[in-house]
Amino acid sequence: MGCSSSLPDRSSGQLSGLNNTENSGVPDAKNLRVKLVLLGDSGVGKSCIVLRFVRGKFDPTSKVTIGASFLSQTIALQDSTTVKFEIWDTAGQERYAALAPLYYRGAGVAVIVYDITSPESFTKAQYWVKELQKHGSPDIVMALVGNKADLHENREVPVQDGIDYAEKNGMFFIETSAKTADNINQLFEEIAKRLPRPS
Amino acid sequence: MENADVFLGLQDFLERMRQPSAADFVKSIKSFIVSFSNHAPDPERDSASVQAFFANMEAAFRAHPLWAGCSEEELDSAGEGLEKYVMTKLFTRVFASLPDDVKQDEQLSEKMSLVQQFVRPENLDIKPTFQNETSWLLAQKELQKINMYKAPRDKLVCILNCCKVINNLLLNASIASNENPPGADEFLPVLIYVTIKANPPQLYSNLLYIQRYRRQSRLVAEAAYFFTNMLSAESFISNIDAKALSMEETEFEKNMEFAQALLSGLSTDLDGLSSQIDQIDGHDPREPTNESRHQTRKEDHTIQPKSSERKLSSKEDKSINKIPSISELENRGATMLLKEDQTSKVFQEYPHMFAHAGDLTINDVEDLLNNYKQLVFKYVCLLKGSGGGSATFPLSGSQVQAQQHVESVKESEDNRVIEQKVGLQNDTDRVDDGPHRISNQENIESNFPKGVAVAPSEDNHDDTFEK
Secondary structure (H helix, E strand, O other): OOOOOOOOOOOOOOOOOOOOHHHHOOOOOOEEEEEEEEEOOOOOOHHHHHHHHHHHOOOOOOOOOOOOOEEEEEEEOOOOOEEEEEEEEOOOOHHHHHHHHHHHOOOOEEEEEEEOOOHHHHHHHHHHHHHHHHHOOOOOEEEEEEEOHHHHHHOOOOHHHHHHHHHHOOOEEEEOEOOOOEOHHHHHHHHHHHOOOOO | OOOOOOOOOHHHHHHHHOOHHHHHHHHHHHHHHHHHOOOOOOHHHHHHHHHHHHHHHHHHHHHOHHHOOOOHHHHHHHHHHHHHHHHHHHHHHHOOOOHHHHHHHHHHHHHHHHHOOOOOHHHHOOOHHHOOHHHHHHHHHHHHHHHHOOOHHHHHHHHHHHHHHHHHHHHHHHHHOOOOOOOHHHHHHHHHHHHHHHOOOOHHHHHHHHHHHOOHHHOOHHHHHHHHHHHHHHHHHHOOOOHHHOOOHHHHHHHHHHHHHHHHHHHOOOOHHHHHHHHHOOOOOOOOOHHHHHHHHHHHHOOOOOHHHHHHHHHHHHHHHOOOOHHHHHHHHHHHHHHOOOHHHHHOOOOOOOOOHHHOOOOHHHHHHHHHHHHHHHHHHHHHHHOOOOOOHHHHHHHHHHHHHHHHHHOOHHHHHHHHHHHHHHHHHHHHOOOOOOOHHHHHOOOOOOHHHOOOOHHHHHHHHHO
16 A cells, blocks of 8 residues: 555666676765665565655666665765665564664664554664664664654654654654655655765 | 576686686686695684685786776676686585584574474465465575585575565565565565475575675675575574464474474385385275385374374374375475485486586587486376376386486596596595585586695696696
8 A cells, every 4th residue: 555666677687786896986975885774663664665765766777676675776965975775674573573683784874664653663663773772883873764644644653752752862753655755755865964974 | 688697707717717827817726725725624714815815816807917908897707707716616625514514504404394394474474465385486496406506606696596586476466466565574584484495405504605705795785685684584494483483382392293203204214105106006005005004103103192183193194195296206305315415426327417508518418408308208207197197107217227328328438537536536525524415516517626635636727727
């Protein structure tokens, strides 16, 4: 339901991960690359947010073919820097929670998603924040995202709760709707601005 | 090309290495390989020194006239060629070479062989929409190919191909049912399920090996993501308990016991196959055949089954009694093969089993075609046979053997010499290695002398570079 979506062209050829000649260039201050990990309960719309973000301006040169749980997208900022996001989705079911460290190791950004109609998913989001504060890399940029903002008549998590929690933990906060694309680009642009620049 | 297949640029790399101006490269590669055998294995240090060597060599390629004006792709391919060449030489030395690794592999494999008997898609949170066990067989097959290759890249490709098959199936299912496109919530559970069912050989060692010896600068982005998924599948499986599968403790233990009983029944029952063929042959199943005697014995093993257990175990017996389908036979055979001490022997009469496309010559075509025809014929016979036809299996088996014999006489001198050499290597293998080493590939792929024997077979090295 949440994100009706056509996927990026998957017939475009070979597995991309194997020969990353594009990687051979040393990252510079103008062209950042960052690993972004998505955490949150299953069903909150993690992958929909990413698909929305990637679909809006699909980059035909990106050779993603294996699936939608890994996607990459480059955005250009106003100061003429570009940021390439490599987005790692994680399985949100409780039984897989212990595997998360394998995924967020080395991540520069963590986006923690909950569903504004589900208080349980908000509790789960807080669990991930604590987990990352304990075990994540110390300079990781964290964003808290309340998704499914279009379902406001079913809202069970007040906006203010999200704002307060994020502020207390030094995170960026935003409510999005993957369905209507509301705030999706803003989310990633805001993250890009907050990334530490190599000096 | 549909698949990113096995790396084919090795010939090209060797070609370049035969140029006079590459003499220094050849020298450093050889001395690196030799230096490796001069110290005791130490995974951390070995991995670091291989990675550093690759990095240095790649930088040197980039600066060398041999690659002047070459594209990034060609340089990349040279790096791949180096990785494949060096790691094929070092394979026996660094792959599953510590007793601990062998033990881990065995434990993991045993766990999978038990859990695969009773795990169900819903135990892993796979939604009904995405449950499609027959299509998953395709993904399992990709994973099971992992020991056909020695180069880290080629092994990694098996994993990526498996992931790709799963993703395509999930995507199609989501389109058909109008669900959201699949993300990690859908993907990881299926990957775990497929892995358990596939029980790929030496999974633990294969993952460690890729992690250590795949050039780090190439294990990035999408490949890194899907490799991480495989690592997490392995981690999940080795820690599987009742909670991980949302089962009651007692239910889980019961399931594990039954799986154990079922498996030990199958593996002590090597002649079960022949008795089953007897059944196909038209024996009265009530006749006291070997098999039913085995079953009696198996029941004796079970220590006083409770009433509920008894119900289940009689169900299992029924499943053993029924005529096995081809795929059941195939699965069982594969399990036996994995357990066999000298797997390589079994494949010795099939000379191309572990060849790469680049190794073949035009002269091989006739052989291959003949073998192919026999294979098809044999398979069709089997298929008919299992459908209740006549039991031609043992007969056609011996026919094939006889024909194979005639053909091997026809084979070129070279091949026969190689086969003899292989035979010799096998003998030494048995002395050197533990009984559970499955090293069929290097025994047959005799172009590459074994890593252990690097120093004494220097001449052979020269052959590959400087012919």
